[in-house]
Amino acid sequence: MIQKPRGTEDLIEAEVKEFFALEMIIRNIVDLYNFSEIRTPIFESVDLFKRGVGQETDVVSKEMYTFFDKKNRELALRPEGTAPTVRAILENKLYINEKLPLKLFYFASMFRYERPQSGRQRQFNQFGVEVFGPKSSELDAELMCVAVNILNAIGIENHTVHLNCLVNDEQRKKYIIDLKEYLKSFDLCSDCQTRIETNPLRVLDCKVDGDKFVDVKDMKDYLSDEDKQYYDDLKKDLENLGIDYKEDKMLVRGLDYYTGFVFEIKDDKGSTLLGGGRYDKLVNELGNIDLPAAGFAFGMERMILALKNNNISLSPQSSLDAYVIGLSKKAKQFANILLLMLRNAGLKVDVDFMDRSFKSAFKQADKYNAKNIIIIGDNELKENVVVIKNQETKNEKKVKFEDIVKTIIEGK
Known part of the structure; x- marks a missing residue:
């Protein structure tokens, strides 16, 4: 008997209804915030992800499903949603001022060749939001408000917002020098031995060694005066909206395009439910257009698992009249x-x-x-x-x- 490929799932009957119920709740919330839907192709040029996500990230270097078409063009099944969204904005000229801020959301299948485990498959479905336009702490706070509203609406109320601000430009170079010096004193796993040369920030996010770096220098101490002010404004905006947060100097996220504040929301067991942040240079990197942006995303299957772990059912018991x-x-x-x-x-x-x-x-x-x-x-x-x-x-x-x-x- 032919079986489904490893790392894929069949959603059947009640599981499909739960999936649909979650999607409808999310759609209702993003509609209140005036977001519009975008749908991009399931496969794109490999170069889009190499340039947009980062060639040294695990997503690009290890996990992408790639293939050559009949004209020998290298393509990849979509591993994440932000780079394709940026490509669509550039190609369709959605960056003109009359359309800004551009507030988009998507539901899309993603593909990553990684070790299957509970809540993490090789084919998975992701919900994401992306906002393009002004670099605004108020808009960033609203973005996190959307995320919190979704979790509260589906009944996952015991969660914590983790917040950090990534250092950039010349200050980033200074921090990297100090970080490399700090990391030399540790016996790192094989992946981190590579990352320390290619992408040192990713060492802090390592699932093997991450717990060792509790006394690492806080990159927020390296922020420029402008970035410090922006980050302080963001924290005030969150407080005004009643959103509690915990500053987390170890939070770096796994994709290279992040350039400012980053955040994750974790449940009461410490598992990450969703994450995102600012990526102000990505549009310029892909299309030479200066367009600040921010967003967040989460896996639908992972959220369904969180609902199960909290004994929450969104879909009513099916019945016939x-x-x-x-x-x-x-x-x-x-x-x-x-x-x-x-x-x-x-x-x-x-x-x-x-x-x-x-x-x-x-x-x-x-x-x-x-x-x-x-x-x-x-x-x-x-x-x-x-x-x-x-x-x-x-x-x-x-x-x-x-x-x-x-x-x-x-x-x-």
Whole structure:
């Protein structure tokens, strides 16, 4: 038997409903903040991610699914959503001033070749928001407000916002020199031995060695006066919005395009639920357009897992308004007409298509959590009636054909 590829999942029945319920809650919230949806191709040029995400990141150097098309162009299945969004903005000239600030969101499948584990698959679905336009601490605070509102709306209220500000430009170079000197005193894993030369900040994010660096110098001490003021303004804006936060000098995020404040929101067990920050140079890097930007994202599967861990269900138990049982061939033919009539009235109904016994058909109705069972036999057809059994009250009554819809609706 052919099985699904490792690192992929089949979402079935209740799982799909939970997924859809989460998406609808998110859509309602981002609509309140006046975000518009964007959809980008599932594959892009490899160069987009090399230039946009960073050639030395794990995402690009280890995890991308790449292939050559029939004209020998190297393409990659989309591993993240920010670089494709920037590419779409540049290609479609969405950066003109009349369109700013440009507030976008997406739901998209992503692909990364990494070790599958709970909440982390090789194909996964991601929700993300991206804001382009002014470099504004108020807009950044609103961005984090969106994230907090989503978590509160789905019932994950025990969470903590972790906040940091990455050092840039000449100050970054000074910090890197001091950081490398600091890291020399540690016996680092093989990955970090490479990162210390190619991308030293990523060493702080290492899952193997990260706990060792508790006394590392705080990069916020290296910020320029302008960046310090911006970061202080952001913290005040968060406080004004009632958003509590914890400053975390170890927080660096895993993608190279971040250039300013970064944040993650973690649950009460310390697991990361979502993350993001500013990436003011990415648009310029890809298209020579000066357009500040910020955003955040999270994996839908990881959020579904967090809901399960908190015993939260977003989708109500599925049920039918009515389940129809035909007791003869003629009655089953009429049942199909009845189904159409009930569905046209906005009622959720189904019928026994499997020629089950009367007893088995009743069991099937219970499986579907049917509120009513409609029974039709030859005698009922002659009398122009059906028998409706209310599953909650257990009462049965004969109902004329013309009153069936009314009876089911009144019993809802």
